[in-house]
Amino acid sequence: MSAAEQGRRQLHLNLFMLSTGHHEASWRHRDASPQLAADFRYYKRMAQLAEQAKMDSIFIAEKYRLNKMTKYRVIPQLEAFTMQAALAAVTEKIGLTATASTTYNEPYHIARKFASLDHISGGRAAWNIVTSTGDATARNFGKERHLDHSLRYERAHEFVEAAVRLWTGWAEDALLIDQEAGLYADMSRIKAADYEGKHLSVAGPLNLPRSPQAVPVLVQAGSSEDGRSFAARWAELVFTAQPSIESAIAFYADLKGRLKAWGRNKEQLKILPGLIPFIGDSEAEAKEKERELNELSVSDYGLYNLSALLQTDLSDCPLDGPLPYERLPAPEQVQGQQARFQLYVNLAREEKLSIRELIIRTAGGRGHFTVAGTPIQIADTMQRWLEAGAADGFNLMPPLLPSGLDDFVSKVVPELQNRGIYRTEYSGNTLREHLGLTGMSAPQPV
Amino acid sequence: MSAAEQGRRQLHLNLFMLSTGHHEASWRHRDASPQLAADFRYYKRMAQLAEQAKMDSIFIAEKYRLNKMTKYRVIPQLEAFTMQAALAAVTEKIGLTATASTTYNEPYHIARKFASLDHISGGRAAWNIVTSTGDATARNFGKERHLDHSLRYERAHEFVEAAVRLWTGWAEDALLIDQEAGLYADMSRIKAADYEGKHLSVAGPLNLPRSPQAVPVLVQAGSSEDGRSFAARWAELVFTAQPSIESAIAFYADLKGRLKAWGRNKEQLKILPGLIPFIGDSEAEAKEKERELNELSVSDYGLYNLSALLQTDLSDCPLDGPLPYERLPAPEQVQGQQARFQLYVNLAREEKLSIRELIIRTAGGRGHFTVAGTPIQIADTMQRWLEAGAADGFNLMPPLLPSGLDDFVSKVVPELQNRGIYRTEYSGNTLREHLGLTGMSAPQPV
Ligand SMILES: Cc1cc2nc3c(=O)[nH]c(=O)nc-3n(C[C@H](O)[C@H](O)[C@H](O)COP(=O)(O)O)c2cc1C
Ligand SMILES: Cc1cc2nc3c(=O)[nH]c(=O)nc-3n(C[C@H](O)[C@H](O)[C@H](O)COP(=O)(O)O)c2cc1C
Numbered sequence: 001m002s003a004a005e006q007g008r009r010q011l012h013l014n015l016f017m018l019s020t021g022h023h024e025a026s027w028r029h030r031d032a033s034p035q036l037a038a039d040f041r042y043y044k045r046m047a048q049l050a051e052q053a054k055m056d057s058i059f060i061a062e063k064y065r066l067n068k069m070t071k072y073r074v075i076p077q078l079e080a081f082t083m084q085a086a087l088a089a090v091t092e093k094i095g096l097t098a099t100a101s102t103t104y105n106e107p108y109h110i111a112r113k114f115a116s117l118d119h120i121s122g123g124r125a126a127w128n129i130v131t132s133t134g135d136a137t138a139r140n141f142g143k144e145r146h147l148d149h150s151l152r153y154e155r156a157h158e159f160v161e162a163a164v165r166l167w168t169g170w171a172e173d174a175l176l177i178d179q180e181a182g183l184y185a186d187m188s189r190i191k192a193a194d195y196e197g198k199h200l201s202v203a204g205p206l207n208l209p210r211s212p213q214a215v216p217v218l219v220q221a222g223s224s225e226d227g228r229s230f231a232a233r234w235a236e237l238v239f240t241a242q243p244s245i246e247s248a249i250a251f252y253a254d255l256k257g258r259l260k261a262w263g264r265n266k267e268q269l270k271i272l273p274g275l276i277p278f279i280g281d282s283e284a285e286a287k288e289k290e291r292e293l294n295e296l297s298v299s300d301y302g303l304y305n306l307s308a309l310l311q312t313d314l315s316d317c318p319l320d321g322p323l324p325y326e327r328l329p330a331p332e333q334v335q336g337q338q339a340r341f342q343l344y345v346n347l348a349r350e351e352k353l354s355i356r357e358l359i360i361r362t363a364g365g366r367g368h369f370t371v372a373g374t375p376i377q378i379a380d381t382m383q384r385w386l387e388a389g390a391a392d393g394f395n396l397m398p399p400l401l402p403s404g405l406d407d408f409v410s411k412v413v414p415e416l417q418n419r420g421i422y423r424t425e426y427s428g429n430t431l432r433e434h435l436g437l438t439g440m441s442a443p444q445p446v
Numbered sequence: 447m448s449a450a451e452q453g454r455r456q457l458h459l460n461l462f463m464l465s466t467g468h469h470e471a472s473w474r475h476r477d478a479s480p481q482l483a484a485d486f487r488y489y490k491r492m493a494q495l496a497e498q499a500k501m502d503s504i505f506i507a508e509k510y511r512l513n514k515m516t517k518y519r520v521i522p523q524l525e526a527f528t529m530q531a532a533l534a535a536v537t538e539k540i541g542l543t544a545t546a547s548t549t550y551n552e553p554y555h556i557a558r559k560f561a562s563l564d565h566i567s568g569g570r571a572a573w574n575i576v577t578s579t580g581d582a583t584a585r586n587f588g589k590e591r592h593l594d595h596s597l598r599y600e601r602a603h604e605f606v607e608a609a610v611r612l613w614t615g616w617a618e619d620a621l622l623i624d625q626e627a628g629l630y631a632d633m634s635r636i637k638a639a640d641y642e643g644k645h646l647s648v649a650g651p652l653n654l655p656r657s658p659q660a661v662p663v664l665v666q667a668g669s670s671e672d673g674r675s676f677a678a679r680w681a682e683l684v685f686t687a688q689p690s691i692e693s694a695i696a697f698y699a700d701l702k703g704r705l706k707a708w709g710r711n712k713e714q715l716k717i718l719p720g721l722i723p724f725i726g727d728s729e730a731e732a733k734e735k736e737r738e739l740n741e742l743s744v745s746d747y748g749l750y751n752l753s754a755l756l757q758t759d760l761s762d763c764p765l766d767g768p769l770p771y772e773r774l775p776a777p778e779q780v781q782g783q784q785a786r787f788q789l790y791v792n793l794a795r796e797e798k799l800s801i802r803e804l805i806i807r808t809a810g811g812r813g814h815f816t817v818a819g820t821p822i823q824i825a826d827t828m829q830r831w832l833e834a835g836a837a838d839g840f841n842l843m844p845p846l847l848p849s850g851l852d853d854f855v856s857k858v859v860p861e862l863q864n865r866g867i868y869r870t871e872y873s874g875n876t877l878r879e880h881l882g883l884t885g886m887s888a889p890q891p892v
Binding site: 186 | 480561623651745
């Protein structure tokens, strides 16, 4: 730890690595390389840069269905776990978080794969636990309907408990490796999982000795009541979409407050809200970057999106004219996103926006906090969130990749380091060490 | 192709990478490193060496249960797919074959993961298709009993057909990537799988553009009637355990003869029998290496194994005394491996072997062809098999690793190259190119 870091609360940084970036129109930007979206070298370079910047971890999302928007935009492509396993071989220190669903997997596979990743990476594996959404996903696994929300979380609890039992089944001293006597393992130090739940069961033991972290860091991003109580029990790292510092403070207090009921303390779970930074040498330049990306959203895609939300075909409307208010359904007739429907219609009406302007205004961060400013302004914001109890760090979601990462690393990271709120060197080797979770036990079955 | 290679049949070589080696006692050898069995760097070095030797591919086996023998010997540890994904990042040319079971997986996951591996490796992915064995595996997936043999293969056929449909669903020209117009993909060039079978169904499409090989090379090692007819339909690479050149010729003729029924020609499937070479500068030195490893089998493990096979507890018998013939069951009472029971008892009786001698004599290759000799003798054997129509190459299974691989690469490979029956350079980039399978279409659903 440097002198500046002494005694100061430290930011944790995760890079959410997503093809051409987090802005929906990023792939259309002249600096984007959408033709590299399935090219490993493209991601390898970004991962190594994040590691040079001493970030805690890299996160990769994962869905088990083709995105409806594939006509209009590049969608995350390479499978998350495969990519993290490959990145493990070309990085040394940075944590590797892969997403996998408890609804469409088996604990034995997940336990074996993540334990293998933890061995290969020397203790850098993390699992983002999701329950998936939608019947389209279900149909890719021989089911007609997706499991109900509460049943999904019921299964998720069972799943993680079973996996933790598998991971912790091998004692640290289970391996004898006595070549002389011909004895490899002490079988009394290898316990079966013997888990029997309502949704799943698994016998065990796992066919793999205990890995460096034993249990990969457990990550979660659920926001519903069920999701939060799941996080309170199991998660050590939480991603969340928070539109403002106020909402982030409330979420932070709520989630940390839930830990005690599980015998856990507030340091055992780190909360990283999403951050979408537009970085410029002046504030005006940053805002110009944002505007430029938003404008690229005006295309078939933006119209398609808006048509879907408003449940009205807008393809024959002039882009520079108003919404066809007379053809819109009444709010109470809207299926699905009623609140968002109202918000958009009111915004357009009150500010007299054209369709083009409405698309531009709403193209942004999908609910994640967006900031456009100089490196100093962005560091100010991050520090404010850290000190106000809104965040333990951030899930960095550059709107445009790789340039948004390059800028963040070369301009914002040094500023955070100068302030003593972000590491200049890794002090440990495992992800749990980077996150300051060592000394505390990993989640245990109860 | 070098001058020597012109017009000669070429050997294909696959390295079966297995912890400390294929001899059951290898881990006890002074040159073994059993403490590195879960260390990625150990495998990385071997993989890179196999690539320097221009081998076609590296194979990793996979089971979903703890081996009963874990007390006595190091067992394959890191999950096969995870390892191959990591190796993809640190190799350039060599094919990467990971094992996964059709009995305990879902086609969507397998398709997505192997397509990702194929992208990451630039067209080097292969899938060893297995159906798994035993109720102990079933219990790790919430089932009481393993699926019956014929049902397993029924499911396997459906599984591969569904996966192939997912892989081939994206046309080569499905990606538009038109940044100007804001159009990423031509949805009319992305087809759903819409597979509905008796055992499984999957809607699709896959959420990943077509990979370099489209379909990973399909590998298989089933030996039963069902296994062979599965291979005839789908496999492009077959591993097999053949104790002699005669049995190998028969197997080769049988399997190649089955291809026509599926509209395939003999070049579309390559057969690689296992080869366990003990390499010495003299034949005597090679035989001494074999004897030394066989002797290391005498331990609790050898006794435990023999006790299980003979269904008689031998732990109180002097190792240098005879079998307790009076306590052995009658052959017809033996459950399980009756033929092997008779073979062992007859061998011991006829040659008046002590228990120690019997263990040593039977410790070897698990049915794979074993040869002990000089590099010239081993190359002679390989060439003979190739030219006699017993093999298209070999699945190299060094008895002791890594030294057995080092010796093979430095001593046998140059000899094969001098004879013009093995490449000195890769001529292509993908595994299908290495195997001479290009120009032919990958397996297709019928
Ligand atoms: C930063 C972030 C990343 C997420 N990544 C994924 C993902 O990769 N796959 C997925 O199915 N869901 C993902 N989600 C969705 C959450 O797991 C969760 O389902 C969602 O926030 C709704 O909460 P709920 O499950 O409690 O209803 C992500 C959410 C956030 C905020
Ligand atoms: C070289 C070789 C490697 C094999 N690797 C595996 C493996 O990794 N996992 C597995 O479950 N079975 C493996 N098997 C077993 C075969 O897939 C097959 O089940 C076995 O040969 C019995 O044939 P059958 O399935 O037709 O009855 C392997 C067999 C051979 C010869």
